[in-house]
Amino acid sequence: MTSTNKLLLEAKGITKYFGTITALENVNLKVHEGECLGVVGDNGAGKSTLMKVLSGLYKPSAGALFFEGKEHVLDSPKDSQNLGLEMVYQDLALAGNLPIGENIFLGREPTKNIGFLKFLDFKKIQEMTSAHLEKLKINVKSADQKVEELSGGQRQAVAIARSTAFNAKVVIMDEPTAALAIKEVGKVLDLINKLKSTGVGVIVISHRMDDIFTVCDRVMALFQGTNFAESQLDKTSRDEVIGWIMGKK
Amino acid sequence: MKSLVGLWEKNKMDDRGKKQDTLYVKLIPYFEKYGILLLLVIMILVMHILQPDVFLSWRNVTNVFKQISWQSMLALGVFMVIVTAGIDLSVGSIMMLSLMILAIVAKAGAPWFIVVLVPLFAGFLCGLINGLGITFLRMPHPFIMTLGTLYIFRGTGNLISGGTPISGFTDEVRYLGHGRIDLTWLGLEKSQYLPVSLVLIAVVYFVFWVFLNHSRTGKWIYAIGGNPSAARASGINVNKILIIVYSLCGFLSGIGALILAGRTDSGYPNAGLQSELDAIAACIIGGASFFGGRGTVLGVFAGVMIMGILRNGLNLMDVSSFWQQVLIGSIIVLAVYVDVLRRDFGTRK
Numbered sequence: 001m002t003s004t005n006k007l008l009l010e011a012k013g014i015t016k017y018f019g020t021i022t023a024l025e026n027v028n029l030k031v032h033e034g035e036c037l038g039v040v041g042d043n044g045a046g047k048s049t050l051m052k053v054l055s056g057l058y059k060p061s062a063g064a065l066f067f068e069g070k071e072h073v074l075d076s077p078k079d080s081q082n083l084g085l086e087m088v089y090q091d092l093a094l095a096g097n098l099p100i101g102e103n104i105f106l107g108r109e110p111t112k113n114i115g116f117l118k119f120l121d122f123k124k125i126q127e128m129t130s131a132h133l134e135k136l137k138i139n140v141k142s143a144d145q146k147v148e149e150l151s152g153g154q155r156q157a158v159a160i161a162r163s164t165a166f167n168a169k170v171v172i173m174d175e176p177t178a179a180l181a182i183k184e185v186g187k188v189l190d191l192i193n194k195l196k197s198t199g200v201g202v203i204v205i206s207h208r209m210d211d212i213f214t215v216c217d218r219v220m221a222l223f224q225g226t227n228f229a230e231s232q233l234d235k236t237s238r239d240e241v242i243g244w245i246m247g248k249k
Numbered sequence: 250m251k252s253l254v255g256l257w258e259k260n261k262m263d264d265r266g267k268k269q270d271t272l273y274v275k276l277i278p279y280f281e282k283y284g285i286l287l288l289l290v291i292m293i294l295v296m297h298i299l300q301p302d303v304f305l306s307w308r309n310v311t312n313v314f315k316q317i318s319w320q321s322m323l324a325l326g327v328f329m330v331i332v333t334a335g336i337d338l339s340v341g342s343i344m345m346l347s348l349m350i351l352a353i354v355a356k357a358g359a360p361w362f363i364v365v366l367v368p369l370f371a372g373f374l375c376g377l378i379n380g381l382g383i384t385f386l387r388m389p390h391p392f393i394m395t396l397g398t399l400y401i402f403r404g405t406g407n408l409i410s411g412g413t414p415i416s417g418f419t420d421e422v423r424y425l426g427h428g429r430i431d432l433t434w435l436g437l438e439k440s441q442y443l444p445v446s447l448v449l450i451a452v453v454y455f456v457f458w459v460f461l462n463h464s465r466t467g468k469w470i471y472a473i474g475g476n477p478s479a480a481r482a483s484g485i486n487v488n489k490i491l492i493i494v495y496s497l498c499g500f501l502s503g504i505g506a507l508i509l510a511g512r513t514d515s516g517y518p519n520a521g522l523q524s525e526l527d528a529i530a531a532c533i534i535g536g537a538s539f540f541g542g543r544g545t546v547l548g549v550f551a552g553v554m555i556m557g558i559l560r561n562g563l564n565l566m567d568v569s570s571f572w573q574q575v576l577i578g579s580i581i582v583l584a585v586y587v588d589v590l591r592r593d594f595g596t597r598k
Contacts, residue, residue: 057482078484093482095475097542098468106472107483111465118465 005032007053007069009085009136009170009203014063016049023049024225026063031170031201036192038216039205042245046225047205048090054203055087056080068169078107088159088176096148100140102131103147104162110118115133132165136191153184160191170201177211189214209238223247275491288584292555295561301567304556307441315512315525317557318426318446321550323521323528324535325457326376326498328549331532332474333494334541335383335391335568338527340502342402343375343520343573351407351422352415361421362439363587368506375402376499380492391495401527401529407518414517418510425449425504425580446508453504458546472543493551530577534584555580 005154007097009031012247024046051057054065057075064071067083074080076089087093088119094103103237105125111118129143138149138157147155156176163171176192177185192215195202206212212219212231220230229244243249272582296304303309329335357365378394388394428445439488461467469490472480481487509520535552537544556577563573 055482074484076484080483087482089478089482093476093479095472095479097475099471102468102472103479106479107469107485109465109468119463120465120468204423227276 005031005034008067010051010066011054012064012066014050014053014060014065015047016058017061020109021234022225024053027222027225027227029054029203031203033169033201034196034199035218036202036204036216037195038205038212038219039222040207040212040241040245041222041228042247044224045222045245047222048174048221049225051174051203051205053085054080054172061083072212076112081108081166084167086163086168086171087166088163088167088171088173088180090151090174090213094147094155094159094162097146099144099146100133100150100158101125101143104129104132104165108166128165132161135165136194138162152179153181153187156184156188157191160188164195164200168200170203171195172203172205174205175207176204177206179207185211209241212241213238221245283547283585285534285555285584289554289558292558292562296558297397299563304562309561309565311442312564313434313554313557313561314447315444316561317553318444319505319508319512319521320524320527320531321450321553322512323502323524324436324452324531324553325454325546325548326501327525327528327572328532328535328544328546329457329461329470329494330391330498330541331529331537332541332544333475333491334477334539335494336395336492336529336539337393337495337498338381338395338525339375339379339398339402340498340505341364342371342399342406342433343499343502343504343552344509344521345518346375346402346406348510348516348520349410349415349501349518351506351510353409355418355422355566356415361419363468363509364418364422365425366438368510369503369555372503372506373496373500376496376502379499380495383495384488386489410516410518414515416515422507423511423514425506426508427514428511446511449504449508454546454550461546463544466490466493469557471542474543476542489491497533508533527556530581533581535563536584536588559570 007030009029011027011093012030014023014027014029015109027046027050029037029039029050039047039050053060055078056077059074065074066072067085072079072083080087084203095106100105100123105128110121110124110128112121113119126143132145133140135158138161140154143192143236148157155178173192176188180188181234189211192204196215202215204211204216216233217242218230218232219236221228221241223244224247228247229241229249252393265295323344327340350371351364351368354367357369373400374576379391379398380397381392382388382394386394426444430440430445430448431439432443433439461470469480469485472483472485473487473490477487505521510516531552532544532549533539533552534555535548535550536543537548559577560573563576
């Protein structure tokens with residue numbers, strides 16, 4: 001579960017400016033197959049910006065992204081999805097007015113095409129949703145239930161189901177346990193371990209040391225938009241990582 | 250993993266197990282879907298009881314449909330925009346400008362099929378301008394862009410026509426708004442015809458129902474209204490969809506102009522004045538949410554019908570138009586309040 005595994009995603013020298021503000025400066029990041037990388041840092045350290053660059057939502061001002069050894073320029077989240085790179089957002093990025101199934105396949109719905117017209121294949125959406133939820137052992141009343149009717153934990157499960165519906169190779173999770181009841185945190189961490197065991201590379205952004213030390217293999221800290229420190233998990237301690245977040249080595 | 254399943258099973262039981270047994274809760278989804286139709290039926294019954302001889306007569310019913318024909322096009326366009334959590338204040342002006350262009354082209358002696366296509370194209374272009382302004386000029390809210398174009402389009406319509414009415418179109422041009430489908434072959438009398446505009450409403454509403462509920466683009470329109478950042482994160486090109494929506498809204502206003510040209514046989518400066526507010530009112534009465542993502546084509550149709558029937562019925566009873574304004578306003582507030590109550594019962598807190 002270390003660098004001997006195949007390298008999936010590598011970011012080199014990522015820099016991002018917003019006007020005169022430097023959000024990221026020369027940041028590097030690597031994720032291997034079946035590995036979980038924890039990214040920590042204080043508010044404003046650049047974690048979310050980095051993840052948005054990786055998912056194609058922001059274009060980096062400088063730097064390059066390599067996926068399975070090849071350089072790629074991401075113009076939109078669609079490009080990163082096509083590479084097998086998925087994001088689970090902190091605000092869950094689900095449309096509450098749509099049913100579970102349509103959320104899972106949003107933007108990639110199976111369609112029946114008549115000429116240039118694309119009609120939704122509702123039956124297929126339903127079948128694929130049931131099969132996928134079954135695979136991840138996620139239980140909901142029905143795939144037709146609207147997301148706004150679900151609990152926080154169920155929504156997080158739908159969000160993770162969404163990210164893994166299309167054979168993702170790397171899944172990026174932004175504060176995956178932040179909105180959950182304590183009871184539900186363990187279940188989501190189980191789900192992350194399950195993803196790792198299937199060879200998926202996982203990046204977890206979290207404030208919770210418990211999360212990091214339960215699922216991650218490696219941890220890196222951002223401080224004021226730069227790489228501050230990085231270590232294998234077994235070679236560091238909670239106190240040291242908390243120090244990194246505050247900018248102390 | 251197993252206890253995870255158990256946890257949610259238990260949640261399901263606690264929150265829903267009891268509720269599921271009551272008929273009341275089972276009926277909520279149907280009420281949510283068809284409640285507005287119920288209101289429509291009640292209104293028709295009340296009007297029928299108040300005006301038993303006239304209200305449901307062939308002549309009056311077709312009259313109602315002819316009266317709502319062009320408003321129904323504007324309402325449908327505005328509805329799509331409202332689903333994306335936007336607003337289009339310029340539909341009345343788009344219709345007026347399209348109508349004026351139609352009138353000028355007709356007066357210039359263009360063949361009828363050009364005259365018929367011109368307002369559709371003009372409406373589409375106006376909508377496109379709205380869409381491009383909202384996305385590329387990054388207007389903070391569609392309200393501002395379309396408030397601007399509300400003035401711009403009407404002003405342009407007055408500039409090109411000199412602010413005077415232009416009358417007199419050929420029968421082909423007037424067909425959609427004024428045409429009659431003869432039903433004497435069904436054994437009906439000559440006066441019992443079907444207005445072409447009624448058929449047009451049915452066809453357009455059906456096409457847009459299919460578009461919004463069964464096409465992928467239609468689903469994305471709802472997704473954008475539900476959570477725009479979710480739509481963006483899903484790889485949906487939100488700006489492109491918004492431009493399509495505003496363009497289609499303009500296109501429907503163009504159809505409205507064509508119908509109005511047929512009905513009035515004239516392009517006139519006051520056409521569609523304040524009709525954007527009627528269109529918004531119909532959507533709101535029909536259950537569309539201003540916050541986006543909610544509402545149905547059937548609901549909008551019911552909203553348009555309710556406003557049309559109310560106006561028609563009150564006219565039949567010789568009620569002053571001032572009272573009509575008060576009543577329509579009250580119905581908007583009442584319809585939305587019923588919606589608020591329904592949501593209190595219907596969704597999980």
